[in-house]
Amino acid sequence: MLSVLLKHSGAKVLFVDSQLLEKAQGALELLSQSNASPPLLVVISEPGSPTPSTDIDYENLITNADPQFDIRWPVDECEPISINYTSGTTSKPKGVIYTHRGAYLNAIATVLMHEITSMPVYLWTVPMFHCNGWCLAWGVAAQGGTNICIRKVTAKVIFSSISLHKVTHMGGAPTVLNSIVNSPAGDRKPLPHKVALMTGGSSPPPQVLFQIEELGFTVIHIYGLTETYGPATACTWKPEWDSLPAEEKARTKSRQGLHHSGIEMDVKDPVTMKSVPQDGKTMGEVMFRGNTVMAGYYKDREATAEALAGGWFRSGDLAVRHDDGYIQLKDRSKDIVISGGENISTIEVESVLFGHPAILEAAVIARPDEHWGETPCAFVKLKEGCSASEEEIVKYCRDSLPHYMAPKTVVFEDIPKTSTGKVQKYVLREKAKAMGSISQTNGAPKI
Template sequence: MEGALLCAANHAPLTPITFLDRAALVYPDRPAIVASSSGLTRTWRETRDRCLRLTAALAALGVHRHHVVAVFAQNIPAMCELHFGIPMAGAVICTLNSRLDAAMASVLLRHSEAKLIFVDCALLDVAHDAIRRISQSGATPPVLVLISELLDDPSDAKLPSGRVDYEYEHLVGNAGSSPEFAVRWPADENEPIALNYTSGTTSRPKGVIYSHRGAYLNSLAAVLLNDMASTPVYLWTVPMFHCNGWCMAWGVAAQGGTNVCVRRVTAATIFDAVARHGVTHMGGAPTVLSMIVNATAEEQRPVARRVTVMTGGAPPPPKVLHRMEEQGFLVIHSYGLTETYGPATVCTWRPEWDALPAEERARIKSRQGVHHHGLEVDVKDPATMRSVPRDGKTMGEVMLRGNTVMSGYYKDGAATAEALAGGWFRSGDLAVRHEDGYVKVLDRSKDIIISGGENISTIEVEAALFSHPAVEEAAVVGRPDDYWGETPCAFVKLRPGAAAAAKAGVVEEELMAYCRARLPRYMAPRTVVVVEEGLPKTATGKVQKFELRARAKAMGTVPAAAAAKSKRSKL
């Protein structure tokens, strides 16, 4: 339009590292970081100074724009600082799964070409093994910086052995690392800020590229999704390596909040942190919710104020949602992927739903909901790219587009083109859309069971199992069947009391009968396996269904005329 002028006065690249300056200005003396176990507390003013010194140290070590700097750590204070210090040096932060073994860590470090790696003292042995593997391959290993944070259990402490090039606190406290260092702001907001590797539960992990713009917008969207007012107290039960903590590593700073860091996420640490620090918000996979509702009387402490919990992954069972409410936790159900910077949709609550019975409220809450402010979501036929009817029945693939969809897969142009074909990101998740526009995910396309031509949603079968009072964990996969092709096979972990009282073969038959009474008969499991030691999970709490599928396949086919067989096993 005539008279419009785009210039420095009205345009600057969006980046979440600006949140740090504002937090230090507006909330200088408020606690920014608290280490729950050690009692360490740092203000926003102190945090900004430390991040600037860290940035100066990285520059002095030869880190340039767009260099990848890896972090291999649990949810410790340094993780919060590195989310600002590394991008402020113009570099790209790559947070590695803290549960990786040395073989996979070495693969990701080689793929990312990380120049440095910051290593948590608790993970030093794994890092040393990974670096040894890189050296043996003939590649140049990254410079290793040791983070000597206190451990939750002092008996775990040990002197570092092996190669350590630098120590974190020495870099931050070095006289040559000035808090007046000039931040390397992005010249273009589409420059990379983070490299996140997918969980690898279905295939080899891919490196997902986040931009400064996407991270900025998703951080603000995450604040809104979590219903965060100013100065929240956020308990880190989401791994910060996972989508940069669903972008809350930056979002908490935007609101001048307090990061409460814990190494081990247990029911006891959650209740203790809520009581001691006045936690207002937290997040996590359904396994975190399960910890809370199954906490013993000794682990529980009174929840003085409501705690908002954002959960993602598999839909939380209605019974779990109801019990969370009774204990003082408000659960917000979201859905997203690494490729969408974490949560992309949310089950936004409507006031008229408050009058509904508790079970109906929980059922509505278990839906994935609608998109947040940073993108658009649709459910489409992947062949025709037409939107499915809003009838709650017709299945299609969840597709997303907008400012908080990844820039692409690092070094994999073919996979990027395939994922973004047609102008939408194809999630691989199957869903329906209800009349009110809310999306309900039924399954991963890989997990859907096709039995005698009927599509069976494993999520719906799992929800039925979860409603049984004896069931603590449940996952359903397909098992080969001589007649139907495949039929549902349920793996369950029983609650401690129920497990002690259960008789082999009886509880399995009871669970199958229970499902038959609540589901169409073809959806009910024909095999139930009681897993005494819990289901296999990723570090982010997602059940590794590929392991369960392999287990079900190894059982052989279900004989056409045979009654369902019960099994007991240890995984």
């Protein structure tokens, strides 16, 4: 993957941490086999450790640089500032072009959404390569913040870092929140104060939101895509929701909410391009336009034209809009399960699965079925020391969902994820496809 992205981007310089030097060298070797020009390798070494003689040392490069160098400012604010590659959860990664204008506006908007005041202490559990760390690589600097960087994201490291450095803000995908709430008691430390935690990337289960706030975190739920510079909406909290029961609060906070000031958002019928009614029921595709929508995909005019058809960026996410204007995601258009003509939201099924006391992680996809067309198939990972049978999990879901929505198959295994913590559903779809039709093996399931 690294060699493919280096070749596609035409990068001239590659900065690499010494712990990842072997991987970087492997990528450059693959790159040389394709007759592409390799980038200059700059190694960021541990203090006191030697740098390979063939490479440039980062600290020496900075020390010996001319402090009076001429800054090359952009001629136009719409010039590219970076290329950020998509996660590749549904297809091969695409190079998303960010502009100086869009990056500036989204950095400021994200600072406001995350309620980051001056001199924050920010813990990096969002990878900086992912949408430029949701644009907070710039935003934290703008507020004069301290960056706490960790090599491996674990609950124990998170609690230790918060305690040691008095962290005020952090961000993370729902998988990070899930690891925190399911961490052993011995890995936890009391929080020195409320820690603002911004989460997004996929819909967090309400149960996880409820549990994480009980531990002393204040969750700010955002939503966006690489193509929208990261955060594009936030579930802005209303004072009247304070009186709701705790579980209802969590369900409300799991909505994706309203757009921020740099972008316009709507939920539209992808064919007619008409806005769906704000009834909380009618599904449409989430679409964006404005300053913080990408300039396009690098070297891919066809994909750019398809994504921006009709003057709006088509996210591929399906959602409903409530009467207060807040949106709520129901699924990716590619992930929706259509069983016997009924649309099944995998997000809703996953939310129920996360409520099972033995389940640590869950992902639902469509399994082919000769009788129903498709049926829900759940991949689950159990908590350490816990057990549950397929029959028990199916019954648990049927107690909370219409029977047609409950999984007809449960597979127990580790769930594959991208480097940003998102579930690789395309991998699971291939596994479910290889399993064949459930009707072929068990007859038509009873619903």
